[in-house]
Amino acid sequence: MWSKLLLVIKRPLIKSFISLGMLRAASLPLSLVVSVLLARELGPEKFGQYVFVMTVISMLALPVAGGIPALLTREIAVFSHKMQWGLYRGVIRFAHVWVSVFSLIVLAVFLSLSGWLPSESKWQLMTLAVFMLPFIALAAVRDGALKGLAKPFYSELPKLLIQPALLLIAFLYLLSTNRLNVENLIYSQIIVAFIIFVLFSLAFLKLQPAFTSDTKPEYHTKQWGRALLPFTLLALVSSFNTQISLVLLGVLSTDDQVAAMRVAERGAQFVVLSLTLVNLVVAPYFAKAWRDQNKEQLQHLARQAARGSFAIALPIGLILLFGGQSLLGWVFGDEYALSAYYPMAVLVIGQLFNVFCGSVGYLLSMSGHERDTLKGQLVAVLFSVLLCVWLIPIYGAIGAAIGVAISIVIWNCVLLFFVFKKMGMSYL
Numbered sequence: 116m117w118s119k120l121l122l123v124i125k126r127p128l129i130k131s132f133i134s135l136g137m138l139r140a141a142s143l144p145l146s147l148v149v150s151v152l153l154a155r156e157l158g159p160e161k162f163g164q165y166v167f168v169m170t171v172i173s174m175l176a177l178p179v180a181g182g183i184p185a186l187l188t189r190e191i192a193v194f195s196h197k198m199q200w201g202l203y204r205g206v207i208r209f210a211h212v213w214v215s216v217f218s219l220i221v222l223a224v225f226l227s228l229s230g231w232l233p234s235e236s237k238w239q240l241m242t243l244a245v246f247m248l249p250f251i252a253l254a255a256v257r258d259g260a261l262k263g264l265a266k267p268f269y270s271e272l273p274k275l276l277i278q279p280a281l282l283l284i285a286f287l288y289l290l291s292t293n294r295l296n297v298e299n300l301i302y303s304q305i306i307v308a309f310i311i312f313v314l315f316s317l318a319f320l321k322l323q324p325a326f327t328s329d330t331k332p333e334y335h336t337k338q339w340g341r342a343l344l345p346f347t348l349l350a351l352v353s354s355f356n357t358q359i360s361l362v363l364l365g366v367l368s369t370d371d372q373v374a375a376m377r378v379a380e381r382g383a384q385f386v387v388l389s390l391t392l393v394n395l396v397v398a399p400y401f402a403k404a405w406r407d408q409n410k411e412q413l414q415h416l417a418r419q420a421a422r423g424s425f426a427i428a429l430p431i432g433l434i435l436l437f438g439g440q441s442l443l444g445w446v447f448g449d450e451y452a453l454s455a456y457y458p459m460a461v462l463v464i465g466q467l468f469n470v471f472c473g474s475v476g477y478l479l480s481m482s483g484h485e486r487d488t489l490k491g492q493l494v495a496v497l498f499s500v501l502l503c504v505w506l507i508p509i510y511g512a513i514g515a516a517i518g519v520a521i522s523i524v525i526w527n528c529v530l531l532f533f534v535f536k537k538m539g540m541s542y543l
Contacts, residue, residue: 138268142275143385147446149282150381154374154447156295159454163370164237165297166377169304170361172244173251174351175225179217180252182346183210184259185480186339191263193406195324201333203324207260208332209339214252222248237297237365244301250308257315265400266322273314281307345486359496360503360515367507375454375512378447382435382455383462389427390470393420394477401478410538413478421473428470432463439463458516465520468527475530479537487533495526 154162187210194203222245229242254273261270285303289295364373397420404413435442439459444452479488499522506514 145279159371159374163373167365177351180255181350187259188262200330204332205334218249218252247305247308250312254312257319372511378455379458382459386466390424458512461516465523472527491529495522
């Protein structure tokens with residue numbers, strides 16, 4: 116019986132993984148081309164400024180919508196499975212009210228404090244970039260809802276394929292009209308954020324289940340609010356852990372070191388790509404299996420996710436470790452080959468350990484243990500910040516990469532402990 120059940124589950128999982136893999140395969144060249152062209156045309160200093168501004172904006176978006184996608188993924192997976200359409204409508208409305216109110220609050224607070232920002236151009240550009248926050252937040256609602264409906268392909272399509280394509284078009288237009296600069300790139304980002312929000316909305320309206328429109332919304336506001344706080348903190352801490360190195364480099368080091376770290380991260384992302392795809396596919400299945408108290412199915416999914424992801428990630432990591440410097444020089448230019456290779460090598464090692472440990476964060480979060488995930492992230496971020504503050508002034512981007520890699524190892528070790536202690540599972 117179990118073999119038949121797992122076969123039924125595997126089929127949509129494999130189908131989703133293949134479709135997402137194809138989407139990623141199509142998006143990677145676009146994203147890489149955009150990054151390469153920006154790095155080459157702007158140069159390390161201006162490219163570093165652009166990266167710094169977009170990193171800070173992405174962090175400002177986290178208090179607004181950081182926990183919404185994970186909350187909606189978990190709740191909608193259950194409500195749609197049990198056909199509880201009143202609660203389905205209620206959680207969607209709850210999410211929209213949340214992001215609308217808090218996006219306006221963050222926007223107002225930031226603009227009121229803009230006069231206190233340093234006079235450097237990269238800080239002043241953030242006063243412009245902050246206007247993309249509402250679009251990012253509302254798109255996050257659609258993103259989480261589509262994942263909860265087990266439609267990861269459509270939740271990732273706007274971000275992975277359409278967004279980089281639009282940015283590439285904007286870049287080529289600015290380059291051809293001799294108006295390529297950081298300010299115009301920020302304007303382009305705002306326009307693209309609005310278009311992505313519209314596309315997310317169209318996809319969600321088309322793919323959501325057909326239920327009676329007069330179904331009365333039901334609300335578990337207190338329950339959702341309690342769950343949203345750790346989800347938001349988790350998203351904040353998780354992104355903070357990956358982005359803090361860029362922010363601290365912008366503050367404690369030079370713009371060209373920010374650019375080197377961004378290029379290094381772009382390379383290391385190829386290693387974690389397989390785990391990212393697996394997480395997008397298995398998250399709603401984790402939630403359903405846990406709600407059904409089907410620990411055997413849950414453990415099987417987690418084990419297969421970890422093993423499959425690492426089998427793909429290992430050869431990619433070895434290629435980047437032994438041939439990464441030549442690849443960086445060929446793709447991004449000689450000025451990035453040396454400055455970005457060693458940070459990338461350190462990050463690759465950290466990400467290989469991350470993939471080896473599997474979907475520990477999603478496993479805990481989708482089974483109601485998001486507070487334990489948060490604890491692991493907080494410990495990791497503390498080490499990351501301390502190490503970055505200590506090492507960046509001495510080693511620049513290499514020091515930042517060491518801090519991030521060590522925090523990745525610590526985070527995974529803590530979460531593996533919680534999976535064993537709280538869930539009674541050991542799947543490695």
